[in-house]
Amino acid sequence: MKPYREDSVGSMNLEVQTQSVNTNTAIIAITGEMDVYTTPQVKDAMLALLEKGYYHLIVNLQQTEYLDSTALGVLVGTLKRVRERGGDLRLVAPQPKIRRLLEITRLIKVFSIDATEEQATQNLAQEGNETE
Amino acid sequence: MTTWTGCHVELRIPNRPEFVAVARMTVAAVAARMHLTIEDIEDIKVAVGEACTNAIQHGCPTHAGAEMISLQCDMETDALVVTVHDPGDGFDPATATRQHRHSAITLTERGLGMLLIESLMDEVAFSSNTGSGTEVRMVKRVRPTEAEERG
Numbered sequence A: 001m002k003p004y005r006e007d008s009v010g011s012m013n014l015e016v017q018t019q020s021v022n023t024n025t026a027i028i029a030i031t032g033e034m035d036v037y038t039t040p041q042v043k044d045a046m047l048a049l050l051e052k053g054y055y056h057l058i059v060n061l062q063q064t065e066y067l068d069s070t071a072l073g074v075l076v077g078t079l080k081r082v083r084e085r086g087g088d089l090r091l092v093a094p095q096p097k098i099r100r101l102l103e104i105t106r107l108i109k110v111f112s113i114d115a116t117e118e119q120a121t122q123n124l125a126q127e128g129n130e131t132e
Numbered sequence B: 001m002t003t004w005t006g007c008h009v010e011l012r013i014p015n016r017p018e019f020v021a022v023a024r025m026t027v028a029a030v031a032a033r034m035h036l037t038i039e040d041i042e043d044i045k046v047a048v049g050e051a052c053t054n055a056i057q058h059g060c061p062t063h064a065g066a067e068m069i070s071l072q073c074d075m076e077t078d079a080l081v082v083t084v085h086d087p088g089d090g091f092d093p094a095t096a097t098r099q100h101r102h103s104a105i106t107l108t109e110r111g112l113g114m115l116l117i118e119s120l121m122d123e124v125a126f127s128s129n130t131g132s133g134t135e136v137r138m139v140k141r142v143r144p145t146e147a148e149e150r151g
Helices: A039-051 A069-084 A096-104 A117-131 B017-033 B038-059 B093-101 B109-120 B146-150
Strands: A004-011 A014-020 A025-034 A056-060 A064-067 A088-092 A112-114 B007-014 B068-075 B079-086 B123-129 B133-141
Touching: A014 A039, A025 A039, A025 A117, A039 A069, A056 A069, A056 A117, A064 A096, A064 B038, A069 A088, A069 B038, A069 B109, A088 A117, A096 B038, A096 B109, A112 A117, B007 B017, B017 B038, B017 B068, B017 B079, B038 B068, B038 B079, B038 B109, B038 B133
Parallel strands: A025 A056, A025 A064, A056 A088, A088 A112
Antiparallel strands: A004 A014, A014 A025, B007 B068, B068 B079, B079 B133, B123 B133
16 A cells, blocks of 8 residues: 555645545645635645545644634534545544644544544544445 | 733734734734743634634625724733624624534534634623624633742
């Protein structure tokens, strides 16, 4: 399994990198600040992956320094979309300050959170096997 | 009496998303001047970001860039008071805050934003009247840092 960097877009405060893991799983790594100005870049990247048939998404938040309600709204919206298609969206390694926001909004119970991309990949594969 | 007591910082930003980060950074700098903890500064950044986002998205969306959003920081002895005002049409804050009772996944972005503001700040007051805009007043109290507590 050799992931490749499919795309990398970014502005001053945000960089979004996507890479394919397999035919239906992709990783989105978000570096920087996700707010009302920058989040549309993340949304576009996620929609592009959905259009290509990636319904199992891993969102790596390890390098995400800031996240607001706009970002949470996009994550929730994407989660709904992938689940409608039998997929899932898992978060990886959110920093404590981001995890706190997930707890306050109770979205911590909505998202599955893994420590590493590898763990998320394994869990997504396991979910796929269970639903087959 | 501290050196910052009574100081007052004002900022006016265009009604455009790219300026929310400017508001966040300004308030964070003011809070740092008051020696608030890193955690409290993060809380303030999120709350102010949400208040400005609300103002931009709902305050006067039909005139993007034309209206200004004002942000006021009052540095009091024991608290930082931040007030965000937009000149838009106003809304009913009670309707938005009632959304908290719903499941998190069904909350709108505004509902999530209001929830974050109310959770992260020590005191929050919304005032909004049709035609006169919306004002959010947020208070973060200054807590002694660990170093100060140790004496």
